[in-house]
Amino acid sequence: MKDFLFNFKMPEHFLVTGDPLIYGAQVSIVLASLAILFVLTYYKKWGWLWREWLTTVDHKKIGILYLLASLLMLFRGGVDALLMRMQLSAPNLNFLDADHYNQIFTTHGVIMILFMAMPFLIGLMNVAIPLQIGARDVAFPALNAVSFWMFAAGCMLFNISFVIGGSPDAGWTSYTPLAGNQLDPGPGQNYYLLGLQIAGIGTLVSGINFLVTILKMRAPGMTLWRMPLFSWSTLITSVIIIFAFPVLTIALALLTLDRLFGFHFFTLAGGGSPMMWANLFWIWGHPEVYIVILPAFGLFSEIFSTFARKKLFGYGAMVYSMLAISGLSFLVWVHHFFTMGSGPWINSIFSISTMLIAIPTGVKVFNWLFTLHKGRIEFKTPMLWALGFIPVFLVGGITGVMLAAAPADYQYHNSYFLIAHFHYVLIGGTVYGCIAGLVYYWPKITGFLLNERLGKWAFWWFTAGFNMCFIPLYIVGLKGMTRRMYTYPAGLGWETWNLIATIGAFGMGIGFIILVWNMIYSFRRGEKDTTGDPWNGRTLEWMTSSPAAEYNFAVIPKVKGLDAFHLMKKERAEGRKEETPEIKPIHMPKSEGFPVVMSAFMFISGFGFVFEWMQIGAFGLLGCVITMIWRSFNDYDRDYYIPVEEVKKTELAAGRRV
Amino acid sequence: METTTTTKGYQPMEYKSEEGRLKIFGFWIFLGAEIVLFSTLFATYFVLVNQTAGGPSGKDLFEIHIFATETFLLLTSSFTCGLAILYMRRNSMKGYLIWTIITLLLGLGFLIMEIEEFAMLVEMNAGPTRSAFLSAFFTLVGTHGLHVTLGIFWVIGVMIQVIKRGFTPVTSRKIFMTGLYWHFLDVVWIFLFSTIYLLGVV
Ligand code: HEM
Ligand SMILES: [Cu+2]
Numbered sequence: 108m109k110d111f112l113f114n115f116k117m118p119e120h121f122l123v124t125g126d127p128l129i130y131g132a133q134v135s136i137v138l139a140s141l142a143i144l145f146v147l148t149y150y151k152k153w154g155w156l157w158r159e160w161l162t163t164v165d166h167k168k169i170g171i172l173y174l175l176a177s178l179l180m181l182f183r184g185g186v187d188a189l190l191m192r193m194q195l196s197a198p199n200l201n202f203l204d205a206d207h208y209n210q211i212f213t214t215h216g217v218i219m220i221l222f223m224a225m226p227f228l229i230g231l232m233n234v235a236i237p238l239q240i241g242a243r244d245v246a247f248p249a250l251n252a253v254s255f256w257m258f259a260a261g262c263m264l265f266n267i268s269f270v271i272g273g274s275p276d277a278g279w280t281s282y283t284p285l286a287g288n289q290l291d292p293g294p295g296q297n298y299y300l301l302g303l304q305i306a307g308i309g310t311l312v313s314g315i316n317f318l319v320t321i322l323k324m325r326a327p328g329m330t331l332w333r334m335p336l337f338s339w340s341t342l343i344t345s346v347i348i349i350f351a352f353p354v355l356t357i358a359l360a361l362l363t364l365d366r367l368f369g370f371h372f373f374t375l376a377g378g379g380s381p382m383m384w385a386n387l388f389w390i391w392g393h394p395e396v397y398i399v400i401l402p403a404f405g406l407f408s409e410i411f412s413t414f415a416r417k418k419l420f421g422y423g424a425m426v427y428s429m430l431a432i433s434g435l436s437f438l439v440w441v442h443h444f445f446t447m448g449s450g451p452w453i454n455s456i457f458s459i460s461t462m463l464i465a466i467p468t469g470v471k472v473f474n475w476l477f478t479l480h481k482g483r484i485e486f487k488t489p490m491l492w493a494l495g496f497i498p499v500f501l502v503g504g505i506t507g508v509m510l511a512a513a514p515a516d517y518q519y520h521n522s523y524f525l526i527a528h529f530h531y532v533l534i535g536g537t538v539y540g541c542i543a544g545l546v547y548y549w550p551k552i553t554g555f556l557l558n559e560r561l562g563k564w565a566f567w568w569f570t571a572g573f574n575m576c577f578i579p580l581y582i583v584g585l586k587g588m589t590r591r592m593y594t595y596p597a598g599l600g601w602e603t604w605n606l607i608a609t610i611g612a613f614g615m616g617i618g619f620i621i622l623v624w625n626m627i628y629s630f631r632r633g634e635k636d637t638t639g640d641p642w643n644g645r646t647l648e649w650m651t652s653s654p655a656a657e658y659n660f661a662v663i664p665k666v667k668g669l670d671a672f673h674l675m676k677k678e679r680a681e682g683r684k685e686e687t688p689e690i691k692p693i694h695m696p697k698s699e700g701f702p703v704v705m706s707a708f709m710f711i712s713g714f715g716f717v718f719e720w721m722q723i724g725a726f727g728l729l730g731c732v733i734t735m736i737w738r739s740f741n742d743y744d745r746d747y748y749i750p751v752e753e754v755k756k757t758e759l760a761a762g763r764r765v
Numbered sequence: 766m767e768t769t770t771t772t773k774g775y776q777p778m779e780y781k782s783e784e785g786r787l788k789i790f791g792f793w794i795f796l797g798a799e800i801v802l803f804s805t806l807f808a809t810y811f812v813l814v815n816q817t818a819g820g821p822s823g824k825d826l827f828e829i830h831i832f833a834t835e836t837f838l839l840l841t842s843s844f845t846c847g848l849a850i851l852y853m854r855r856n857s858m859k860g861y862l863i864w865t866i867i868t869l870l871l872g873l874g875f876l877i878m879e880i881e882e883f884a885m886l887v888e889m890n891a892g893p894t895r896s897a898f899l900s901a902f903f904t905l906v907g908t909h910g911l912h913v914t915l916g917i918f919w920v921i922g923v924m925i926q927v928i929k930r931g932f933t934p935v936t937s938r939k940i941f942m943t944g945l946y947w948h949f950l951d952v953v954w955i956f957l958f959s960t961i962y963l964l965g966v967v
Contacts, residue, residue, distance in 0.1 A: 246787045311798060319791045349794060353802035361809065361904065370893055370900035371818070372809065378816030378897035383809060732918075739922055743935060 164248035173230025187215035208593035216279030238648035241326025256706035261306025283373035314348030328666035340405025389440035403540025415482025428467035488562030492543035503531025524584030555633035572614020579604035823965025842871035
């Protein structure tokens with residue numbers, strides 16, 4: 108027992124040493140943390156932080172937390188990207204060494220997909236979905252907080268790796284045997300396994316939460332077929348999450364057992380199968396890429412129809428194509444390893460299923476174009492991002508079909524052609540969608556309008572930089588440059604293109620800075636959105652004030668058709684008399700402290716297991732279980748009513764009739 | 766928000782509140798995710814079932830009387846758990862408590878047998894680190910066992926709350942959800958029993 112409790116095995120280097128970049132990071136992290144602690148204490152903000160943010164169960168606030176975290180992660184992942192591009196800007200550079208480069212492409216990939224793209228979209232869902240379906244919150248508000256804090260714990264755990272213990276370095280795919288104990292000992296790879304595991308719990312819970320919310324909490328009259336497309340895409344995404352994430356959970360757990368406890372799932376020595384990791388990973392991984400694209404599709408659909416001032420063209424086809432994509436997304440995973448010897452039959456089948464996805468996707472693109480056709484298009488910033496998405500996504504999609512042809516893939520596989528392809532879909536689709544959604548919902552989130560001029564600058568810098576960065580990468584890919592190489596010799600005809608790509612990457616960075624500046628600027632100088640409906644929107648979220656009151660709707664709206672709010676406005680313009688329904692006391696959930704406590708224990712547990720300090724790991728898990736038991740015993744009186752008087756006061760203060 | 770969707774005028778207490786209905790529905794979805802989780806483990810088991818690395822296989826290790834008794838205990842506990850819910854519906858605290866305690870004892874018996882089985886295997890040098898087959902076996906069966914363990918704690922926790930508060934919409938919802946969970950673990954065991962143990966010994 109004593110041996111168990113006091114056995115702290117130390118890795119060779121607990122704090123990462125030897126690199127000036129990392130020393131700088133360590134010092135700035137310590138300084139920044141101290142500064143935050145100081146500011147919170149000096150201005151006596153701890154109570155405020157706890158009451159308003161750490162314990163909130165309001166979907167709108169949780170959405171803001173998600174968005175803040177993902178913007179921060181976009182910054183971190185972006186810095187990783189710029190470091191890599193600097194290293195590759197010319198041949199034979201030694202700005203990053205091979206080990207460091209390996210770590211950086213790994214953290215870049217993981218952070219961008221799991222800690223940036225997905226939480227960004229889940230954040231937007233939190234902001235918009237309950238409003239869009241006319242609900243007062245999600246189905247399980249406390250679990251929603253659990254989702255966020257689990258994500259936050261996993262994300263923090265993963266992010267501290269580069270200063271404590273060293274980052275994972277086997278790529279975001281972490282293929283075995285490379286990621287196994289023998290070839291990659293030490294805490295780095297454990298960070299990958301535990302960080303993703305903890306964050307994954309949060310994602311799964313979000314999936315369940317949004318599924319139940321959308322199926323069960325829609326306003327009266329809103330049948331499934333009257334639901335806006337962002338709600339549809341969230342519904343379908345939730346289903347994909349529920350089917351895909353348990354597979355990731357298992358894959359990570361099995362590799363953790365291999366690494367920490369000497370099991371043999373993926374080690375050849377005991378008869379294990381390294382190939383099984385590739386299969387499990389991509390059975391989750393391919394659906395994952397649809398988890399990050401479908402919500403973006405949903406957002407684009409909203410934006411196109413709003414700014415073309417038209418009903419979305421082919422609503423039914425849009426929904427069915429998303430359903431088809433979600434089904435197919437589980438049937439294509441082998442295309443990630445055509446070259447690993449699955450044989451002609453299997454390769455052919457997966458080649459065809461992959462190409463099939465192009466059909467529903469094409470349907471969607473045509474429907475968007477027809478929505479624009481004869482529309483009165485307004486080039487506001489959200490619309491710019493949506494319009495920009497179509498051509499770049501097309502390039503990404505077409506090169507995707509090229510990669511899907513298995514024999515040809517033997518040429519493209521793991522080259523920069525592939526890198527360029529998936530950045531065209533991930534950036535051109537997901538990131539454009541996230542930014543479009545962010546600027547579209549910004550007034551609803553904050554009550555301020557963004558500056559249109561700055562918004563346009565951000566868009567053009569980002570778009571120009573993006574194409575300048577990745578078109579050259581297609582070319583060097585065809586010229587034979589492979590991914591994950593930390594440097595290359597001169598004389599292969601790669602130099603110029605690489606230099607152009609690096610310059611383009613910095614252009615994107617400038618676009619990002621302008622975007623963030625615009626957000627800060629809007630708080631200071633921005634125009635206030637007094638109407639709650641800055642874009643002349645068509646769906647229910649624009650019916651509320653900006654930002655919406657904590658109860659969202661004083662009276663739950665009645666939905667009479669698709670684009671419900673548009674219909675209401677039309678009726679009002681036609682002078683039809685409106686009934687003013689009576690306000691009743693509103694039932695609300697109370698704040699909850701347990702999600703953040705539970706996640707803190709989870710973080711401790713994860714940290715313990717990363718360093719194979721099993722006692723710490725067990726302690727954290729125990730804390731987590733005890734918190735859950737405590738919550739179960741205190742599961743009573745978790746709600747309260749807002750009295751009518753107070754609702755009326757809030758509504759009047761927001762300039763609404765009551 | 767007290768809409769009622771009664772069938773023939775009768776509606777169990779756990780379904781009476783909107784919150785109760787939502788939570789039970791959400792729990793069903795969660796069980797769906799659990800099915801995916803176990804299916805993945807089953808898949809890994811079947812990939813690795815013949816990878817014994819020169820070590821023992823299922824035929825050498827599984828003993829019919831052990832896993833048959835385990836099955837008997839768990840299946841019976843599922844039945845008694847159903848009885849407990851029946852008595853809850855009849856508002857009989859005594860019946861609920863008796864059958865819940867019997868369920869717990871049966872579950873505990875199952876768990877003790879499983880732990881003994883594992884200990885025996887480890888002693889025979891057939892622990893999870895022996896071969897890929899054994900890694901997969903221990904992980905799959907162990908995951909189920911871990912679920913049963915959590916289930917036992919959960920049922921006890923809910924029972925204490927029921928003793929303190931009686932049958933209310935909230936406590937009866939909790940009872941109902943633990944019941945669902947318990948039956949679910951039973952179903953998973955049926956698959957474990959038939960595809961791992963039975964197929965393993967033939
Ligand atoms: C800000 C602009 C970005 C730039 C300049 C950039 C650049 C790069 C570079 C240079 C690599 C490594 C290539 C290699 O050595 O193999 C890479 C890999 C990767 N990037 Fe990006 N990237 C950007 C944004 C994104 C975004 C937004 C995502 C996802 C949403 C993303 C996902 C990935 C993934 C998954 C990898 C593969 C990592 C691996 O090999 O394990 N990137 N990126
Ligand atoms: Cu794929």
